[in-house]
Amino acid sequence: GQNIDQPTEMTATEGAIVQINCTYQTSGFNGLFWYQQHAGEAPTFLSYNVLDGLEEKGRFSSFLSRSKGYSYLLLKELQMKDSASYLCAATDSNYQLIWGAGTKLIIKP
Amino acid sequence: DAGVIQSPRHEVTEMGQEVTLRCKPISGHDYLFWYRQTMMRGLELLIYFNNNVPIDDSGMPEDRFSAKMPNASFSTLKIQPSEPRDSAVYFCASSGSGRDPNTGELFFGEGSRLTVL
Numbered sequence: 001g002q003n004i005d006q007p008t009e010m011t012a013t014e015g016a017i018v019q020i021n022c023t024y025q026t027s028g029f030n031g032l033f034w035y036q037q038h039a040g041e042a043p044t045f046l047s048y049n050v051l052d053g054l055e056e057k058g059r060f061s062s063f064l065s066r067s068k069g070y071s072y073l074l075l076k077e078l079q080m081k082d083s084a085s086y087l088c089a090a091t092d093s094n095y096q097l098i099w100g101a102g103t104k105l106i107i108k109p
Numbered sequence: 110d111a112g113v114i115q116s117p118r119h120e121v122t123e124m125g126q127e128v129t130l131r132c133k134p135i136s137g138h139d140y141l142f143w144y145r146q147t148m149m150r151g152l153e154l155l156i157y158f159n160n161n162v163p164i165d166d167s168g169m170p171e172d173r174f175s176a177k178m179p180n181a182s183f184s185t186l187k188i189q190p191s192e193p194r195d196s197a198v199y200f201c202a203s204s205g206s207g208r209d210p211n212t213g214e215l216f217f218g219e220g221s222r223l224t225v226l
Contacts, residue, residue: 041219044217091212
């Protein structure tokens, strides 16, 4: 079957770095997305990886290893506003998005 | 652009009533998706359209759910009759990814929070 695994919840300190991991099993693969969702709001796009390696975008970076079925989202210089859920989603061979349950990130002062 | 617009933002109704949710996608986007989100099941795809044509409705829970897209700027999701287990946040999203539906960024509306009593 198709599956996305990511931790349910993580806690980090303001100013620190946190890495949110995601492993996926899909029938075929056409890319991996990360979305951020603040409580009570809609998901918003953070990143898209289709090739192996690290994509950096400001304080946020996303990494993909296709051979390992693994991705992570790295958040640097954490700010209180980064408290949110982070959703990992993989696109399978039929271009269907398989969503993870999300990782709730709690930032403490 | 105004982004994806959904209405109503909140709806409280009684079991058995008809519910209609509305969505206006971003102009020029050729894909439109209806999602449902609950704490228990996360984000679930219900149906998606390409150029106003329904492509995959395998996520629609049962016959009580129906969706239409009469033109490029409007879609509806209807639940008739509604049940308490339909309580969720319903998101509409659009993308303009050309040939493949999920290789580009999805733009989500603010969602419609439905409570069925």
